[in-house]
Amino acid sequence: MGEQLTTTLAALADPTRRAILDRLATGPASVKELAAPFQISLPAISRHLKVLERAGLIARGREAQWRPCRLEAGPLEEVAGWVEKHRRFWS
Amino acid sequence: MGEQLTTTLAALADPTRRAILDRLATGPASVKELAAPFQISLPAISRHLKVLERAGLIARGREAQWRPCRLEAGPLEEVAGWVEKHRRFWS
Numbered sequence: 001m002g003e004q005l006t007t008t009l010a011a012l013a014d015p016t017r018r019a020i021l022d023r024l025a026t027g028p029a030s031v032k033e034l035a036a037p038f039q040i041s042l043p044a045i046s047r048h049l050k051v052l053e054r055a056g057l058i059a060r061g062r063e064a065q066w067r068p069c070r071l072e073a074g075p076l077e078e079v080a081g082w083v084e085k086h087r088r089f090w091s
Numbered sequence: 092m093g094e095q096l097t098t099t100l101a102a103l104a105d106p107t108r109r110a111i112l113d114r115l116a117t118g119p120a121s122v123k124e125l126a127a128p129f130q131i132s133l134p135a136i137s138r139h140l141k142v143l144e145r146a147g148l149i150a151r152g153r154e155a156q157w158r159p160c161r162l163e164a165g166p167l168e169e170v171a172g173w174v175e176k177h178r179r180f181w182s
Binding site: 009010012013014021071074079084086087089 | 093094096097098100101103104105106109112113116162164165167168170171173174175176177178180181182
């Protein structure tokens with residue numbers, strides 16, 4: 001129970017992974033494009049993408065040369081739903 | 092940048108800690124009261140409470156005998172703010 005939510009929150013608990021999702025919110029992007037703003041290696045970006053993909057937060061295209069990543073919002077909706085339960089405590 | 096948000100999301104990435112926050116949303120509670128619904132030891136609950144306290148998600152009373160825990164919603168508001176940015180992807 002709540003396993004998906006736990007996986008999602010763990011995936012989001014990293015500033016680079018959140019920045020990748022913010023970038024994908026502007027449209028699909030290749031791994032190279034996603035890596036460009038960061039001072040980290042392509043393999044490190046690939047590891048972050050795998051975490052996001054396992055959490056269902058991104059999906060990858062099947063085109064052989066250019067496998068664009070895109071945002072998948074379902075898990076984010078679950079996070080919003082959980083947090084919203086407690087909205088009355090801050091608004 | 093985003094360090095508080097990272098700490099908050101890591102603290103939330105655990106079903107027991109989320110259940111503790113859900114319980115505290117109904118009102119302050121002692122450690123013993125918080126432990127009651129779980130099949131885990133008081134020391135294990137205390138460790139979870141320390142993680143939540145470090146993340147600013149709960150605060151503890153200073154009464155010597157009964158140090159009630161209460162929900163602190165500031166960090167949750169920050170999570171909601173980040174997730175809301177992407178709301179258009181699911182609604």
